[in-house]
Amino acid sequence: MSKDNQNNDIIISTDLQEIYDQYRKFSGYTFELDEIQLKLNEYSKVDKKIVVKEFFRYIGKQLADDSSLNKYFDLNKIPATGIWSIYRKIIVSARVNELKQVKIVQRRKKYDLSELRSTFYGKKILEELPELGKRWIFNKEEYNKIKLICNKLKIELPEIIMLTTTEVFFNEE
Secondary structure (H helix, E strand, O other), rough: OHHHHHHHHHHHHHHHHHHHHHHHHHHHOOOOHHHHHHHHOOOOOOHHHHHHHHHHHHHHHHHHHHHHHHHOOOOOOOOOOOOOHHHHHHHHHHHHHHHHHOOEEEEEOOOHHHHHHOHHHHHHHHHHHHHOOOEEEEHHHHHHHHHHHHHHHHOOEEEEEEEEEHHHHHHHO
16 A cells, blocks of 8 residues: 555545544434545545545435435534535535425315425424414415415425316316
């Protein structure tokens, strides 16, 4: 093993462990460092910037693959400056993408928002309307209140209209 490779290995293991230890202060989500370590071994020369970049790339990929993981991250505990500002953006982006994929099912004059309630920001939106309680089926007026909050956040929730059996029968004619 050459001296450069030994130096790379030392930089990788110390910097990566340092970043992971800091990360653990903010997150309940744990993972093995092996995959990041393998990716870093592909570089001929490694510095701290590359270690940070690959670390956050890995977290972003994990959140993109499974948006439910974003519940493990508390933005209030994560510093808004330095390398952690990137981390905050990755988490916010994953949460917004999760919210954008919610499907709202309309049956007659009721709206099923169970998918919305299962998302991180969906819960926050519904917490802003405590009068709606813990339900997930809402009437048109209640749904419009929720939609108004989403519009303020510049997020459009897709609606799926499901016809009742009777409506399907009469629409076939």
